[in-house]
Amino acid sequence: MSAMPRVITAAAFLCALATGAQAEPLRIPVLVPITGFLALEGTSQKNGAELALRGSGVDFDVDDTATSPEIAVNAFERALTSGRNREDVVAVVAPMLGTQMLALVPLADEFAVPMVTVSGTARITELGSPNVFRFFPGDVVVKAAHARYAVEELGAKRPAVIFQTTAYGQSGRAELDRNLTALGHPAVIAEGLDVSVKDMLPVLSKVRDSGADALLLHLHSGPTALVVRQARAMGLNIPIIAGSAMHQPETAALLEPSELAGVCAESGASPISETNPDMLAFADAYRAAFDREPDAFALGQYDGVRMLLAAIRSGAKSSADVREYLSTQRYQGLAMTYASDGKGNMAHSAVILCYAGDSRVPAIVKRYENLTGVL
Template sequence: MGRRRSAVAAAVALLVAAPLAVSGAAAQDLRLPVLVPLTGFVALEGTSQRNGALLAAGQIRDVTLKPEVLDTAATPEAAVTAWERAMGGTLPSAAVGPILGTQMLALLPLAQERGVPLLTISGTARLGELGNPWFFRFFPSDATVKVAHARYVVEKLGAKRPAVIYQSTAYGQSGREQLARTFTDLKAPPVLEESIAPTVNDLSPAILRAKNANADVIVLHLHAASTVLAVRQARQLLPDVPIVAGSAMHQPATAALLEPAELKGVCAETAASPISATSGPMKAFLDAYRAAYKSEPDAFAAAQFDAVGMLGKVIADLRKAGQPVTPKAVRDRLASESYVGVVTTYKSDGKGNMAHEAEIVCYDGTSRVPRLAQRYTMQLRQGQPR
């Protein structure tokens, strides 16, 4: 454990310290398209993703990355348009792909066609099952976080009658599938599964159906805006029923839209909670983010920060070895090497899934800063959480 802390501290020192001046080949700018949704129903998540990528790109030593931010909005078509713009001119050695699963599904075939690695934090489980060698996910997939999500509900809360309310998007459907499977395995099948479109602005009918089904816990797998509505209305209609939400709930920007009292009894799955950090590398990242953006970071920002950090290290290592920095060379190193980031240690499972830990954080009703309640780790080989 001591060695890992030292390695993390060294990695953060490289990324959050002031960048050093470099010269010659090392100073050559490398394009880094950052394709993220900055408008639409996932704008909060996309903004965090962009900020994490830019923070890392601006603080990496020995490699000069030149980010080019393109808004993918909220549709696959907009993502494809952004991709085509990004692929004009010199081919980049890698690109940041959007957090939205439907957009990543549209971009992955294009990335394979052009031979460009896509670094993303999209949780949609299906992305890792497509066999695309250019895909690298730096946020735990639904196959990891939803197992942790369901296990916490059953094993720690003792709930037996979960009501699952999920988004109608690819992200929501992926999470619902993993939750249903795990709850069934844990002998606690959902008493309700309710699909919610991102445009729905009243979730009280779904909450009332959960009440009529005698649910003993509300399980949310929604984007940020829908999560706020669900928590607020659940607290009005089912004030004593615990809520365990998806990763959108851990975002400071989401919690800021709710009163601390509304958050009492609310938990969330996530990869990390930077705002909860009090020391160490994550606190260094938290301070750097606050200084750069005058706002609070979330796990999406931290994971994308780590993704670009690993990219910078890969490029630096290639140069030190006297090898050309090509997309294929970058891909091969991303697929084979490990990287100690501020969130976790990243290592591909052979499918491009780089992150294998999940956390459950909970609010106490007096603050918008959650505390760590439980951590789960997915074994790379066995594929089972411990």
């Protein structure tokens, strides 16, 4: 689909909203972590939601959930109960931090409000809640692509894994272990790292001593860049297949292009690598609005909110209508086709991207479509 029909559709939608406006416009509060250790990814989430909502005729306020569950719970309750009519809130953009999502699920069920998020934590869609909708491929999807690319495409037989000791890291490590074992090549070494660790030489020397022939990372942005830099500095030149943090332009910006040679990453998408007109239009609009490069978190949240707006456009007037739409409809977003697997997992595809060593813009080298078989 070219950009023009989308623009026309959006314009028609805006006109419809303007002419048929109720006394109180519908609301979609945006609750995201824009300070604290997840601020980089959370800001992308906010920007994606904001870009989709700007000019949509739907009211939205952005509230920072920082990094504690208590702040997220307070923000959620404030968004639902303060001032305006609660019935105007048809959905909430919910934080990508897994621990916050786990605290918010009971509240969302109590208020019967659907939450749209890009959190990767596997457990949030395993609680039986009908109100969680994840627009970023969870670990079940991306770690399958991660392990398969290392083994099937790069021929890794002795993979090493370095993961973060946070809930995020543990979740990804478990899926990597499961997939690597299923592929017949379990990790020869798996090392956990706290986010505050500065010197990576100890863990990298153990990877080298293990005889590993590929290094799989599941780390946040800064530690990912540190590992890549120190691995190259110590001459550890085995292929590195990183987690989604490596696809973020901010992570690549920390490294010289030469240090990125031979480095790949899994992700739900890579907006800066795509060349189709819709994606280029999205990337241009994002840069113009926020003066930074878009990443997969921004795109996933953008697609999620666009699906919410599609629900409203199709006649949804309440949170129950929106939940029904998200649960049953298929939506063609910019990154992929979304549909619920019955648990709220909407994204089922992943990409692998690699850096050539001459720029900080990766190329998509492999697409893994519909890994869950839902579509």
